Amino acid sequence: MFSDRAKIYIKSGKGGDGHVSFRREKYVPNGGPDGGDGGKGGDIIFEIDEGMNTLADFRHVRKYQAENGQDGGKRNRKGKSGEDLIIKVPRGTVLKDAETGKVILDMSGVEKSVVLLKGGRGGIGNQHYATSTMQAPRYAKPGRPGEELTIEMELKVIADVGLLGFPNVGKSTFLSCVSHARPEIANYPFTTLTPHLGVVDYEDIDGFVIADIPGLIEGASEGVGLGHDFLRHIERTRVMIHMVDAASVEGRDPLEDIEKINLELKNYNEELAKRPQVIAANKLDCVTASEAEEITEKLRKACEPQGVRVFPVSCATGQGIRELLSYVKQLLSEINLEPVVFPSEYVIEGHTAEEEPYTVEYDPKYKVYRVEGPKIEKMLGYTNLEAEKGFLFFQKFMRENGIIEELEALGINEGDTVQIYGHAFEFYAN
Numbered sequence: 275m276f277s278d279r280a281k282i283y284i285k286s287g288k289g290g291d292g293h294v295s296f297r298r299e300k301y302v303p304n305g306g307p308d309g310g311d312g313g314k315g316g317d318i319i320f321e322i323d324e325g326m327n328t329l330a331d332f333r334h335v336r337k338y339q340a341e342n343g344q345d346g347g348k349r350n351r352k353g354k355s356g357e358d359l360i361i362k363v364p365r366g367t368v369l370k371d372a373e374t375g376k377v378i379l380d381m382s383g384v385e386k387s388v389v390l391l392k393g394g395r396g397g398i399g400n401q402h403y404a405t406s407t408m409q410a411p412r413y414a415k416p417g418r419p420g421e422e423l424t425i426e427m428e429l430k431v432i433a434d435v436g437l438l439g440f441p442n443v444g445k446s447t448f449l450s451c452v453s454h455a456r457p458e459i460a461n462y463p464f465t466t467l468t469p470h471l472g473v474v475d476y477e478d479i480d481g482f483v484i485a486d487i488p489g490l491i492e493g494a495s496e497g498v499g500l501g502h503d504f505l506r507h508i509e510r511t512r513v514m515i516h517m518v519d520a521a522s523v524e525g526r527d528p529l530e531d532i533e534k535i536n537l538e539l540k541n542y543n544e545e546l547a548k549r550p551q552v553i554a555a556n557k558l559d560c561v562t563a564s565e566a567e568e569i570t571e572k573l574r575k576a577c578e579p580q581g582v583r584v585f586p587v588s589c590a591t592g593q594g595i596r597e598l599l600s601y602v603k604q605l606l607s608e609i610n611l612e613p614v615v616f617p618s619e620y621v622i623e624g625h626t627a628e629e630e631p632y633t634v635e636y637d638p639k640y641k642v643y644r645v646e647g648p649k650i651e652k653m654l655g656y657t658n659l660e661a662e663k664g665f666l667f668f669q670k671f672m673r674e675n676g677i678i679e680e681l682e683a684l685g686i687n688e689g690d691t692v693q694i695y696g697h698a699f700e701f702y703a704n
Contacts, residue, residue, distance in 0.1 A: 278429040280332035281372055285339045287315025287356035289394035289417025292402075293346035296410065307410065309400035310347050312417040315393030316340030316356035320369065320379065322386045323362035327471075329429050340391075343417055346399045356393055366432040366510070368616055372424040376620035382432060382510070391622065394418035403696060413637060415646065421622065430616075433471055433485035434606055436511035440531050443519045444556040447589040449486040452476045452599060479599045482606055485511065509543065510614040513550045513605050515598070520555035520569050520586070528555065528569075529576055550605050551582050554598055559588040634680040642691045643681055643701070645672075651695060659697065 290312025297308050318340055338361055344353035369379045369390070379388060395418045403411035437445040453472025470486045485508075508514065516535065518528035532553065540547040555573055558566040570586045577584050583601060587594035632647030659665050672678050681692065681701065692699045 278329060280329040280427045281336065281424065282332055282427070283337045283422070283424045284318050284361070284391060285422040286318045286359075286391035286420035287340040287342040287393040288420045289313070289315045289396040290343035290345040290353035290356075291416045292397035292399040292414030293348065293351075293353075294400045294412055294414045295348040297349075307400040307404050308348060308350050309414050310349070310351040310353065311398050311402075312346045312396030313343030313353035313355040314396050315343045315417065315420045317358045317389045317393050318391035318421075319358050319360045319387060319389050320381060321360050321362050321388075322365045322367075322381050324365060326362060326364040328364065329367065329427055332427065340393060340420065342420075343393065343396050345417075346396070346414070350399070350401060353396060355396075358393075360387075363427065364429055366430050368428045368430055370426045370428065371620045372426045374620065375426070377616050377618055378425065378620045378622065379618060380616040382430075382615050391421040391423065394420045403693070413640065413644075423622065430509050431471065431485050432483070432510050434482040434512055435484045435602060436508040436514045437484060437486045437517060438508070438514050438535055438551075439517035440519075440526065440535070442524055443517045443526075443531075444589045445486045445517050446470070448515075448517060448554070448556070448587075448595075449484060451589050451592065452595060453484065474599060476599055477596055479596065479603055482603060484515070508546065511549070512609055512614070513552070513602055515554050515602065516551050516582075517554040517556050518573075519557050520573065521557040521560040521566075523557050523560050528573060532577070550609065552598065552602055552605070553577055553582055553584040555584055555586045556589055558586050559591050559593065632675070632677060634677060634684065636684050636686075642693045642698075643684065643686055644693045645677055645681075646695065649675075650677075 292312050293309035295307070295309045297306055318338065338359060340359040341356035343356045346353045363381055365382060367381045368377060369381070370377055379390065381388070397415035397417040400411045400414045403413065437449065439445050449470060449472045452474050453476075472484050472486070474480055474482050474484060516532060518531050519526050520528050522528070536547055553573060555570055558569065561569070566586060570584060573584045585594050585598040585601070587598055589595070632645055632650050635644050636642075637644060659668060686692070686701050688702050690701045692701050
């Protein structure tokens, strides 16, 4: 069964914890700390697989989690990083945040592989906490948790030209005639249940892709029938061939059908209704030549004043098909050929220095307050704490960033120890 939508939960790997250990060797009675760092958690990576054309696989597996990083070990051994998890999807898949419906990523552009969720950083071992005043630190930093998200995936077919039309007007026959695609053809409603792509290869006309997409009925813009499934797939097309049963073989009025389908397009997305259209008046081989001429003239009077050309065609005999394709190719050459890619509307909040400037914690076992974080670590890297000016600058930084306020909220008193990576301070309010 074709599936063009799926909802899954994804989570990147947790970083491994830093390790607490000390050198224990013969003739080294007072070995220092040698706890290794934890490994990085695995990333969640989305990758385009050109061989896939549905999201059916995601109907059976709905949870995807990358491997966690391993914990650090003795003798400064760093834990192994977790394996990345690569999730393969068809080209044209749009990833959305399940809660808000906002677009996270459109897997249609030039990038074939994208890291969506980054694995957590590994924690650092106790070897990094040794100082002249604290030579045997008995704590290490835990690994950062992985990122998690519930996403909805929608497959929006990528094609230059979309075939519009009610069921049984001849779209599948037309596609099989102008390309090497072989969609199922039969005489009952909703014959086409899956989008079929065909690369045009007809006489001296070739090179563009046509999609024969599930048939449309009234109320589609409200989700009736195949409704939204149909409309979702034509959002990327740049030109639409609107095929009608001009001879009314199925008892349909071609002008009414054109009006109804254009109304559904407008109700769903006004931009779709504005895209270039061509009318393919099909099945005219089923009526006399004079009747065919009369029907064609009636359609032209109704459509061509609005800039929509009408081509009488017969998928059974090949009549008019070359002229139709030549005109469509000309239209494609005159409009922007950049692929339609849906812009990102949702930013995944990762663990960056700006988003996670520091953490302030109290360790009751060792009776120390610890302040850590990428922003703090960076500041320590270019501040000389041995110089008075440097120390005062760092104090100001701590206060302006709310760290002193958080320490006070945790109940710190004068004389208590504050541990900041490899530095230990006595706290004094000022």
